[in-house]
Amino acid sequence: MSAVVLITGAASGIGLAVARRVVARGDRAILWDVSQSGLDAATAELGAHATSRVVDVADAEAVTRAGEAIENVGVTHLVNNAGILGQKTNWDALDVPAVARVMAVNVVGFMQVASVFLKARVAHPSAGIVNMAxxxxENGGAPGFAAYGASKGAIMALTRGMARDLAPEVRVNALAPGIIDTPIQDAVMTAPDSREKAAEGIPMARLGTADEVAQAAEWLLFDAPYTTGEIIRIAGGRR
Ligand SMILES: NC(=O)c1ccc[n+]([C@@H]2O[C@H](COP(=O)([O-])OP(=O)(O)OC[C@H]3O[C@@H](n4cnc5c(N)ncnc54)[C@H](O)[C@@H]3O)[C@@H](O)[C@H]2O)c1
Known part of the structure; x- marks a missing residue:
């Protein structure tokens, strides 16, 4: 049975790599992202098996409307992937709205997208959700980015809770990437040798690629029928 996979944050990096794999299987991908230009480029590349919509996952009304728009398209799987790093935390003068934005996109957004997906979804033998933790x-995040770390810890707990709540109809798993070479890293990899320095702390001695994460997502979505509530590190051995 063919699948229709909703992917958030699908205009770039890991989300786009997942969309490429979905389309390469002959399945269909629905791409949600805040970047219109990124979505235009992605759908131009992916062709007729991909459709897109500008959706800010932290905008409750926009997600509700986008959810209604996919109620009759037979969506079967979700990759909850849109995420932001946020800004560096200044503990002496906490920017509360900035912290709230990280939580709104990375945690509450995931929950609302899951909710509208569940309302719109049709049954599929391998029905599942992959959350991007x-x-x-686990380790608190890069220095200064504790809010991001907290949001991803929340995704781990959320994954276990959702897996329990949604079984046996829908499996819910998470991936926990390490340092993957995508645009989100540009905020922290500011020095010319940042990537080489980061690689020194990784047992596999290099950054991961978006497609290496997408490969694991594809497995969890389609080939792991008895796997739910799991969190799999794709981190080259880094903790
Ligand atoms: N790259 C890494 O090292 C790494 C490591 C661990 C986890 N992750 C997670 O993987 C996911 C994908 O990140 P990536 O590395 O591909 O980064 P990326 O910046 O290349 O892609 C993120 C995408 O999410 C979109 N986005 C941001 N805010 C959004 C919002 N409010 N609504 C909808 N879309 C939004 C962006 O426009 C972008 O296209 C994120 O959840 C990130 O936290 C990445």
Whole structure:
């Protein structure tokens, strides 16, 4: 049975890599992202098996409307992936709206997208959700980015709770990438040798690629029928 996979944050990086794999299987991808230009480029590349819509996952009304728009398209799987790093935390003068924005996109957004997906979805033998966590959810994140780490820790707990709530109809798993070479890293990899320095702390001695995460997402979506509530690190051995 063919699948229709809703992917958030699908205009770039890991989300786009997942969309490429979905389309390469002959399945269909629905791409949501805040970047119109990114979505235009992605759909131009992916062709007729991909459709897109500008959706800010932290905008409750926009997600509700976008959810209604997919109620008759037979969506079967979700990759909850849109995420932001946020800004560096200044503990002496906490920017509360900035922290709230990280939580709104990375946690509450995931929950609302899951909710509208569940309302719109049709049954599929491998029905499942993959949430994009991070090893930052375990180690606290890069120095200064504790809010991001906290948001990803929340995704880990959310994944276990959702897996329990939605079984046996829908499996819910998470991936916890390490340092993956996508645009989100540009905020922290500011020095010319940042990537080489980061690689020194990774047992596999290099950053991961978006497609290496997408490969694991594809497995969790389609080939892991007895796997739910799991969090799999894709981190080259880094903790
Ligand atoms: N790259 C890494 O090292 C790494 C490591 C661990 C986890 N992750 C997670 O993987 C996911 C994808 O990140 P990436 O590395 O591909 O980064 P990326 O910046 O390349 O892609 C993120 C995408 O999300 C979109 N986005 C941002 N805010 C949004 C919003 N409010 N609504 C909808 N779309 C939004 C962006 O426009 C972008 O296209 C994120 O959840 C990130 O936290 C990444």
């Amino acid at each position: 991070s090893i930052a959810g």
